[in-house]
Amino acid sequence: MTTPPEPRAIAERELCGLVNALAQRIAEHIRTRAGALGLTAAQATALREMTGPMTMRELAGRMSCEPSNATFVIDKLEKQGLVERRAHPTDRRAKHLVLTAEGGELRERLLALLTEGSPLAGLAPEQQRALQDLLEQAIPRD
Amino acid sequence: MTTPPEPRAIAERELCGLVNALAQRIAEHIRTRAGALGLTAAQATALREMTGPMTMRELAGRMSCEPSNATFVIDKLEKQGLVERRAHPTDRRAKHLVLTAEGGELRERLLALLTEGSPLAGLAPEQQRALQDLLEQAIPRD
C-alpha cells in the first residue's frame, strides 16, 4: 500500500543509476590515464575536447560543466604552457583558447592512452552506434 | 597528417562525452528536485538507493562513490533524523542503515518528484529498455 507498484518509474530510476555508474567508470578511466601524464581528470577532459580554437563557454559546454569551472581548469593548463588565452577575433568579451605546440603534442599522447582499455570496449561497434543514437535522442538539442 | 583518421577511436570519445553529458543532466535534475526538499543531490541519491536496510559499503556501491563519501552523506541524513545507523545483525564491523519513518516518507515524496520531468523522458519505454541492456553490457559485472 505504501508502494503502488509503478514499474515504469522504477525502471527509470535504475537507468539513472546505470548511466551514472558508466559515467563514473569513464571518469575513473580518464583519471588513471591522465595521471600517467601528470594531468587531472578535468584537465584531460578539457584537452580531449579541445579539437580546435574555441571559447571558454563552448569548452564548458563540451565538458558539461559550469564556465567557472572551465576557468579553473584552463588556469592550470595555461600555467603548464599547454593552452593559451588569446583575444577573440570578433568578440572582445570572449577569450579564444588555442593549444600550444606542446599542448597539441600532449593531447595526441593522451588520446592514444585513452583509447586503449576503454570502458566501452565491452560493446561491439554497432552497439556503440546504437548507444550513441539513444543518448543523442535522450539529450535535448542545445 | 597529424591525425591518422581513426574513426573508431573518435566515435568512442564522442560516446564518452555523451554518457557524461547525460549523467550531468540527470545530476542537475536531481539537484533541483532535491533542493525543493532541502536535500543536496548526494543526499537525494543516497535516499533513492535506500531500497531497504543495507551496509555502508553497499550504499557506496549503489551510489557509485567511495565509502568515505557515503560516511559523509549518511552523517547528514542521520543528523536530519532520516536514517539510522544500527548494529549489523551478523557482522560487528558493519553498520546497518535503516530509514526512519520520517525518512521513508520523505523518500516517497522524493521519488515522486524525481519521476516527473525526467531527463529520460525523451525515450520511449522500449528505447529505455534497449539503453538499459546496452549499459548493463558495458558495465562489467561487479
Add this chain to the structure above:
DNA sequence: CCAGAATGTTTCTAACTTGAATGTTTCTAG
C-alpha cells in the same frame, strides 16, 4: 544615440569528493 537586457568571463565561497591513513572486527593458515 542611449538605456537596459543579455552575454562572456572571472572571483569567491561553500560544499562535495577522493585517497591515504587509522581503528576495529573477521577470516585463514599454520
Add this chain to the structure above:
DNA sequence: CTAGAAACATTCAAGTTAGAAACATTCTGG
C-alpha cells in the same frame, strides 16, 4: 589457538565543483 591478512567504517587533508555576485562587452528597442 593465534598471528597475519583482509574487510568495514571513519577521519583527515587536498583537490574539485557548482552557484551567486561582479565586471566588461555586446545587443536591442526606442
